Amino acid sequence: MSFEITILGSSAAVPVKGRHMTSQHVRIGNQQFLIDCGEATQHQLINLGISLHKIEHIFISHLHGDHFFGLPGLLSTMNMQRRTDPLYIHGPRGLDEVLLANFKHTKTDLSFKVFLYDNPTMFPEVIYENEKLTVETIPLTHRVPCTGFLFREKQKQYRIIPEKLPSGLPFEAFRALKRGEDIDFQGEQIFYKNVTLPPRKSRSYAFCSDTKYSKSVISKVYGVDLLYHESTFMHRHLDRANTTFHTTAHQAGTVAKEAKVGELLIGHFSARYGDLNNLLEEAREEFPNTELAKEGKQFTILERE
Amino acid sequence: MSFEITILGSSAAVPVKGRHMTSQHVRIGNQQFLIDCGEATQHQLINLGISLHKIEHIFISHLHGDHFFGLPGLLSTMNMQRRTDPLYIHGPRGLDEVLLANFKHTKTDLSFKVFLYDNPTMFPEVIYENEKLTVETIPLTHRVPCTGFLFREKQKQYRIIPEKLPSGLPFEAFRALKRGEDIDFQGEQIFYKNVTLPPRKSRSYAFCSDTKYSKSVISKVYGVDLLYHESTFMHRHLDRANTTFHTTAHQAGTVAKEAKVGELLIGHFSARYGDLNNLLEEAREEFPNTELAKEGKQFTILERE
Structure with missing residues (x-):
C-alpha cells in the first residue's frame, strides 16, 4: 500500500517567489487527504497534476490565513467541476462561520455535501478512522487553537x-x-x-505546524516513521520564535532526536531566509536524517518488515 | 504620465495550469490600483515584482470567488509586512461581512486602516476622484450585482x-x-x-467583467482608448454564455466595434479552451485591434496629441 506525502507549500505567513503557503497532500493506499490549505493550494494541486476530486478528507490545523485561505477557492472549484462525493473537513471551531460568509455572498449552493467537524484541541483524539488507518490530533502550542495530525496505520495482519x-x-x-x-x-x-x-510494521506520519517548541510533542510523535515539524526560524532568532509561538530548526531537530523518529521534514520557513540550506544544516546538527519540505517534493514511507 | 495595465489573471471561474483568476494592476502616474483580486493575486504580484504596498485602491467587480478570494490573503500579507498607509476598497455590499468573518477567527488586528465602500450598481457613478482622474462604475449584467470600472483622466491643461x-x-x-x-x-x-x-487627450480605460452581452455597455465605454471586456466563451457556446450571464468573443468584438474604442483586450477565458487563439480570431473578425489579456502582459496607453 502506498503512503506518500507531497509538499504543496513550505512558506510561513506570506508567499515568497517560488514558495507557497502550507499545504500537503497525503495518499495512503487509494485514499487521499489534504492537510492545511493555504491560498493557492488548488493552483499547486493543478500544477502537480493531482486531482482535486479524489480528496476525501481535509484537515486544517488552525485558523491563520496561511493555513486555510485556499479553502473557499478549492471548494468553489470542486463545485464548478460538479463534484458529487461528500467532503469531510476537520478544522478548528469557527471555520464553518468563515466558509458560510464566503458562500452566502457568492450565492454558491454546493453540488456536494460538506461535513465539518471541530477539532478537539485539549487532548489527542482520533478524529478519523477506517479499516486500516487512524488520524489523531496532536495538541500544539500556538497563538490560536492549533492541532497537528498523526496518521497511523492500524496493526496489520499476518x-x-x-x-x-x-x-x-x-x-x-x-x-x-x-x-x-x-x-x-x-x-x-x-x-x-x-x-x-509476521505482519508488516504499521507506518506513521506526524504533521506538526504551527507550534512553539514543546516537550509534550515528543511523546505524541514518538517513534513515527516520518515527522513534519515546523521550523520557521534559525535558532539565532529564538526570541522571535518564542514571541510568535514558532520553532527553530535546532529545536525541530531536537524533537526528532528525542522522539526517535525515522526521518524529519522541516518546513514553514520564514520569508526572511533566502537560502534554506542554513535551516537544514542547523536541524541536521541535531538530527542528521532531515530534509527540507520543498514545493513539489514527494516523500514515501516504504513498507517494512 | 504613465498609464499601464498589467494582467495578473485571465482565467474564468477556476484556475488552469498557467492561467490565474481575474486581477489587474493599474498604474496611472504615481498611483497604483488593483481591479479584482482572485485567489493567488498576491502570488502574481510577487512573481511580477509589483509591490503590494503601493496599491492605494482596490476595486472589486462582484462577489464571485474568482474575483475576490485573494483579498483576505493580500490584506494579511500587507499586515504581516506592517503596512501603515490606509487602503481603500470599493466592492459590492457584503464584502465587509466576508472580510470580517475571515479576520475575526484569524484574530488579525490590521496594522493599517481599511476603508470599505459599497459600489453603486444601478447607474454609473464616480466612486473615486483625484486632481487628474476619475473612476466611475459601469453597471453590468451578471448573476449577482456586478460593476465594471471606467478610469478616465480629467480634462488636461494647456x-x-x-x-x-x-x-x-x-x-x-x-x-x-x-x-x-x-x-x-x-x-x-x-x-x-x-x-x-493644446492639452493632450485625456486617456481612458474600461474594465468590463463579468457580464452578459449588453448593448447598454456600448454607450458607457464609448470611445475609450482601451477596453477590457470579458470573453468567456466562443460564440458556438452562446447558449452557455446566455445561461451563465457571460459574453462570447464575437460579442466582445461587437461591443468594441460599436463603441469605437481604440483597442480591445479580451479575457476571463473558460477553462474548456486550451488554445486561446481561437477566441482571439473570433473577436478580431469584429474588431481587428484586439489582444489577449494574458498573465504578465502589460498594456500601455500612450499620451496622444
Whole structure:
C-alpha cells in the first residue's frame, strides 16, 4: 500500500517567489487527504497534476490565513467541476462561520455535501478512522487553537504463505490465520505461525505546524516513521520564535532526536531566509536524517518488515 | 504620465495550469490600483515584482470567488509586512461581512486602516476622484450585482511653450495660461493660444467583467482608448454564455466595434479552451485591434496629441 506525502507549500505567513503557503497532500493506499490549505493550494494541486476530486478528507490545523485561505477557492472549484462525493473537513471551531460568509455572498449552493467537524484541541483524539488507518490530533502550542495530525496505520495482519496451505481452505479460515489464530481443517490443526509471515510494521506520519517548541510533542510523535515539524526560524532568532509561538530548526531537530523518529521534514520557513540550506544544516546538527519540505517534493514511507 | 495595465489573471471561474483568476494592476502616474483580486493575486504580484504596498485602491467587480478570494490573503500579507498607509476598497455590499468573518477567527488586528465602500450598481457613478482622474462604475449584467470600472483622466491643461513666455512671469499667471486663460503682464496682454499647445487627450480605460452581452455597455465605454471586456466563451457556446450571464468573443468584438474604442483586450477565458487563439480570431473578425489579456502582459496607453 502506498503512503506518500507531497509538499504543496513550505512558506510561513506570506508567499515568497517560488514558495507557497502550507499545504500537503497525503495518499495512503487509494485514499487521499489534504492537510492545511493555504491560498493557492488548488493552483499547486493543478500544477502537480493531482486531482482535486479524489480528496476525501481535509484537515486544517488552525485558523491563520496561511493555513486555510485556499479553502473557499478549492471548494468553489470542486463545485464548478460538479463534484458529487461528500467532503469531510476537520478544522478548528469557527471555520464553518468563515466558509458560510464566503458562500452566502457568492450565492454558491454546493453540488456536494460538506461535513465539518471541530477539532478537539485539549487532548489527542482520533478524529478519523477506517479499516486500516487512524488520524489523531496532536495538541500544539500556538497563538490560536492549533492541532497537528498523526496518521497511523492500524496493526496489520499476518501474511499468508500460499504454498504452505492445504487446498480447499475456506475463506473464513484464511481470515482467521491472517488475524493470527490457529484453525482446524479436515481434522488437523493448522498453526498460524507455520503458514504465515509476521505482519508488516504499521507506518506513521506526524504533521506538526504551527507550534512553539514543546516537550509534550515528543511523546505524541514518538517513534513515527516520518515527522513534519515546523521550523520557521534559525535558532539565532529564538526570541522571535518564542514571541510568535514558532520553532527553530535546532529545536525541530531536537524533537526528532528525542522522539526517535525515522526521518524529519522541516518546513514553514520564514520569508526572511533566502537560502534554506542554513535551516537544514542547523536541524541536521541535531538530527542528521532531515530534509527540507520543498514545493513539489514527494516523500514515501516504504513498507517494512 | 504613465498609464499601464498589467494582467495578473485571465482565467474564468477556476484556475488552469498557467492561467490565474481575474486581477489587474493599474498604474496611472504615481498611483497604483488593483481591479479584482482572485485567489493567488498576491502570488502574481510577487512573481511580477509589483509591490503590494503601493496599491492605494482596490476595486472589486462582484462577489464571485474568482474575483475576490485573494483579498483576505493580500490584506494579511500587507499586515504581516506592517503596512501603515490606509487602503481603500470599493466592492459590492457584503464584502465587509466576508472580510470580517475571515479576520475575526484569524484574530488579525490590521496594522493599517481599511476603508470599505459599497459600489453603486444601478447607474454609473464616480466612486473615486483625484486632481487628474476619475473612476466611475459601469453597471453590468451578471448573476449577482456586478460593476465594471471606467478610469478616465480629467480634462488636461494647456501645455506652456517656455520660450514664448517673457521672463519673470508669476506662478499664478502660469497656472491661468495652463487653464486656457489670457493674462495681463506688465501692461501687455498674453493670449494663451499664442504661448501654449493644446492639452493632450485625456486617456481612458474600461474594465468590463463579468457580464452578459449588453448593448447598454456600448454607450458607457464609448470611445475609450482601451477596453477590457470579458470573453468567456466562443460564440458556438452562446447558449452557455446566455445561461451563465457571460459574453462570447464575437460579442466582445461587437461591443468594441460599436463603441469605437481604440483597442480591445479580451479575457476571463473558460477553462474548456486550451488554445486561446481561437477566441482571439473570433473577436478580431469584429474588431481587428484586439489582444489577449494574458498573465504578465502589460498594456500601455500612450499620451496622444
